[in-house]
Amino acid sequence: MDFSSNFTYLYLEGHVELEKYRYFYFIITLTVYILIICFNSVVISVIYTDKHLHEPMYIFITALLMNSLFGATALYPRLMSDIVSDKQMISYQSCMFQAFCIYVYGVSEFTLLSAMAYDRYVSICKPLQYSTLMRMSIVRFLLFLSWFVPCCEIGISLILTSRLRLCKFRLDRVYCNNYAIVKLSCGDITFNNMFGLFILVIAVIPPVIFVIFSYVQILTICLKNSKDFRRKALQTCFPHLFIFIFYTITSCFEIINSRFEGNVPHIVSLIMSVENVAFSPIINPVIYGLKLQEILKRIKKPLSWKKTMAF
Numbered sequence: 001m002d003f004s005s006n007f008t009y010l011y012l013e014g015h016v017e018l019e020k021y022r023y024f025y026f027i028i029t030l031t032v033y034i035l036i037i038c039f040n041s042v043v044i045s046v047i048y049t050d051k052h053l054h055e056p057m058y059i060f061i062t063a064l065l066m067n068s069l070f071g072a073t074a075l076y077p078r079l080m081s082d083i084v085s086d087k088q089m090i091s092y093q094s095c096m097f098q099a100f101c102i103y104v105y106g107v108s109e110f111t112l113l114s115a116m117a118y119d120r121y122v123s124i125c126k127p128l129q130y131s132t133l134m135r136m137s138i139v140r141f142l143l144f145l146s147w148f149v150p151c152c153e154i155g156i157s158l159i160l161t162s163r164l165r166l167c168k169f170r171l172d173r174v175y176c177n178n179y180a181i182v183k184l185s186c187g188d189i190t191f192n193n194m195f196g197l198f199i200l201v202i203a204v205i206p207p208v209i210f211v212i213f214s215y216v217q218i219l220t221i222c223l224k225n226s227k228d229f230r231r232k233a234l235q236t237c238f239p240h241l242f243i244f245i246f247y248t249i250t251s252c253f254e255i256i257n258s259r260f261e262g263n264v265p266h267i268v269s270l271i272m273s274v275e276n277v278a279f280s281p282i283i284n285p286v287i288y289g290l291k292l293q294e295i296l297k298r299i300k301k302p303l304s305w306k307k308t309m310a311f
Contacts, residue, residue, distance in 0.1 A: 008092040008166065010184075012082060014173040014270055026083045032282065033076040039285035040065045046298045053294060056134045057123070057236070060116045061288055061295075063143055064243075067112060068281035071105030074098055075175055075277045082174070092166075095176035100158050102277060103178060106251065107150035107203045109280070113244045114207035115142040120240060121214040124233050125221050153199050154178075160192055173273055179258045200255065211244055239287045246283065250276045 018025070047053045047062050078098060082088040090098075122133045161178055167186030171177070182192045218237060222230045257272040289295055 009089050009169070010092060010095050010176075010181075011170045012088040012090060012174055012176075013170050014175075014273070015082070015088060016267055016270060018083065018088075022083055026080055029076060029080050029083060032278070033072060033080070036072045036076075036281045037069065039282060039289070040069050043285045043289050043295060046295055050298055053298070056119050056136075056139045057116070058295075059139055059143075060112065060119055063146065064109070064112045064116070065285055065288075067105060067108050067147075068284050071102060071109075071277050072281040074101035074105060075274070079174060088174075090176065095171075095181065096158055096162060099176040099178045099181065100154055102175065103154040103157075104147070104150045106254075106276065107153060108147050109247055110204055110207040110251075111146040111150060113240070113247065114210045115146055116240050117211040117214040117244070118142070120237055121217055124218050124237075150203065153203055157192075157196060157199050160195060164189065164192070174270065175274070175277075177258055177273070204251065208248060215241065243280070243284055243287055247276070247280055250280065 044062050044065050047058045075098075078090070082090075119134060122130050126133065157178060161182055164182065164185035165187055166181075166184045168184040171180050171184070173180055179196060182189050182196070185192075215237070218233065222233050225233075253272045254276045
């Protein structure tokens with residue numbers, strides 16, 4: 001619906017029983033967002049302040065957690081604003097910007113996870129070449145690609161979307177999604193669909209294949225070595241592997257949900273649509289903070305010091 005000559009407003013109609021549970025939803029959403037900020041900030045600050053952790057593995061972890069903060073910030077503040085508003089309405093420009101941020105977060109998550117898999121592969125399978133293959137210049141280049149390439153891919157996709165003329169203005173979602181915006185068009189969207197699928201394939205399939213390949217190689221090396229070697233290797237690989245599997249599964253749910261929304265109950269569709277951005281940012285720092293001993297020891301250190309001072 002056009003309220004002025006310059007702005008088009010869209011309605012977000014994915015909320016469930018908002019009038020009845022408005023303040024409950026707001027408190028839960030605010031609590032989760034605060035936890036995301038706190039958990040990610042603690043792990044990032046521990047890595048940043050400890051020079052012993054300024055290694056490629058921990059730099060990639062920091063980048064992953066910063067990406068989590070970026071994705072959560074693209075979703076939660078706007079979601080909380082909609083929960084307490086009488087009308088869940090957003091300008092077309094703001095909707096496109098939110099879709100851009102959330103999609104960049106999602107694609108960058110895959111590229112960062114594949115970069116981390118490369119780091120683990122080199123560390124375990126080619127330890128003598130690690131210092132050469134994982135120079136800081138290479139780490140910086142991988143980080144640059146992890147955000148630059150997704151920005152280009154998603155930017156082109158949204159430029160194509162912006163060229164469509166809308167004839168519907170209601171999104172059955174709680175946040176803006178590029179494919180959902182495309183479906184509001186009354187014109188031919190075949191090219192947009194094809195390009196979106198192309199971006200999906202090149203953004204997801206290569207990282208997934210590379211991570212699988214890396215862990216097959218790592219597993220092969222582990223089976224040829226001692227129990228102690230396997231324990232240490234799996235200790236550093238488990239958090240990354242768990243997060244990769246969890247994120248891939250939730251991403252598949254979101255892809256299926258966005259393409260076949262009409263075939264699933266609304267409450268299921270709602271949960272599937274937000275789980276990728278809502279859960280991963282809080283799971284990532286918890287897994288890395290609890291499972292990587294170097295990070296866990298440094299998180300515990302100030303806590304144990306405070307207990308000593310108390311006595």
